[in-house]
Amino acid sequence: xxxxxxxxxxxxxxxxxxxxxxxxxxxxxxxxxxxxxxxxxxxxxxxxxxxxxxxxxxxxxxxxxxxxxxxxxxxxxxxxxxxxxxxxxxxxxxxxxxxxxxxxxxxxxxxxxxxxxxxxxxxxxxxxxxxxxxxxxxxxxxxxxxxxxxxxxxxxxxxxxxxxxxxxxxxxxxxxxxxxxxxxxxxxxxxxxxxxxxxxxxxxxxxxxxxxxxxxxxxxxxxxxxxxxxxxxxxxxxxxxxxxxxxxxxxxxxxxxxxxxxxxxxxxxxxxxxxxxxxxxxxxxx
Ligand code: ZN
Numbered sequence: 001x002x003x004x005x006x007x008x009x010x011x012x013x014x015x016x017x018x019x020x021x022x023x024x025x026x027x028x029x030x031x032x033x034x035x036x037x038x039x040x041x042x043x044x045x046x047x048x049x050x051x052x053x054x055x056x057x058x059x060x061x062x063x064x065x066x067x068x069x070x071x072x073x074x075x076x077x078x079x080x081x082x083x084x085x086x087x088x089x090x091x092x093x094x095x096x097x098x099x100x101x102x103x104x105x106x107x108x109x110x111x112x113x114x115x116x117x118x119x120x121x122x123x124x125x126x127x128x129x130x131x132x133x134x135x136x137x138x139x140x141x142x143x144x145x146x147x148x149x150x151x152x153x154x155x156x157x158x159x160x161x162x163x164x165x166x167x168x169x170x171x172x173x174x175x176x177x178x179x180x181x182x183x184x185x186x187x188x189x190x191x192x193x194x195x196x197x198x199x200x201x202x203x204x205x206x207x208x209x210x211x212x213x214x215x216x217x218x219x220x221x222x223x224x225x226x227x228x229x230x231x232x233x234x235x236x237x238x239x240x241x242x243x244x245x246x247x248x249x250x251x252x253x254x255x256x257x258x259x260x261x262x263x264x265x266x267x268x269x270x271x272x273x274x275x276x277x278x279x280x281x282x283x284x285x286x
Contacts, residue, residue: 005263006255007224010044012244014230015058015088022233022240027052033071038245040076043252045268048082065098078265099133108141110153114177131162140165146178155197166273167200174207181210207231215251219258227251
């Protein structure tokens with residue numbers, strides 16, 4: 001039976017929203033662990049992680065990443081932990097300073113584009129360094145495609161061996177000054193992936209008010225999807241999201257609408273090509 005389960009990734013905190021925007025945003029490590037556990041129980045099986053300092057400013061402190069990882073491993077059996085190497089959390093190689101902690105996944109952007117108020121800089125030598133670190137520590141990348149050229153760049157890197165593992169590409173749409181949320185472009189992204197990187201799994205993330213519509217397109221067209229307070233702090237126009245779990249539940253409802261079962265952690269690992277028993281072998285497992 002071909003039931004094609006949908007993986008829900010939850011991006012719990014990010015580097016932009018603050019508690020002033022939504023008091024339910026998890027910021028401290030304890031809050032992040034608790035919020036991840038609720039989201040996991042609601043159906044999310046990948047957690048995308050950034051860490052913050054006590055004053056909510058962004059951090060790339062490996063020690064904080066390690067505490068978060070240990071807490072999630074302890075409370076969310078089998079959940080795949082993905083660290084962000086995004087450009088808002090540090091400068092240059094700081095962005096990959098925590099990869100030696102060996103999360104099973106990490107996000108990777110393979111080209112530059114504009115962000116709301118600056119350039120999101122991803123120079124080729126930094127991309128090559130981040131990908132080599134991911135290879136060194138057997139970390140599966142999730143490619144964040146903010147532009148069509150990023151999909152071509154990722155394909156080239158998989159083909160020449162700079163990227164390893166089963167390709168997993170995320171279309172990010174709706175960031176101001178980057179790719180807008182556009183159905184034709186979304187379908188063209190998908191068609192392009194199927195043509196130049198046919199073994200890839202794919203997912204999508206919509207920012208702000210576009211989160212739900214991108215979730216819906218991904219689920220409808222057979223992909224995986226991302227939700228969470230990093231990308232969107234609202235349940236709807238009038239209401240702030242009470243939790244990451246509430247956004248996961250909303251995504252699950254869309255899966256029900258399209259008869260897509262939500263992937264459990266074993267299915268998620270099988271789809272991604274990540275071993276189901278890796279935790280037991282991990283040095284940091286507690
Ligand atoms: Zn992120």
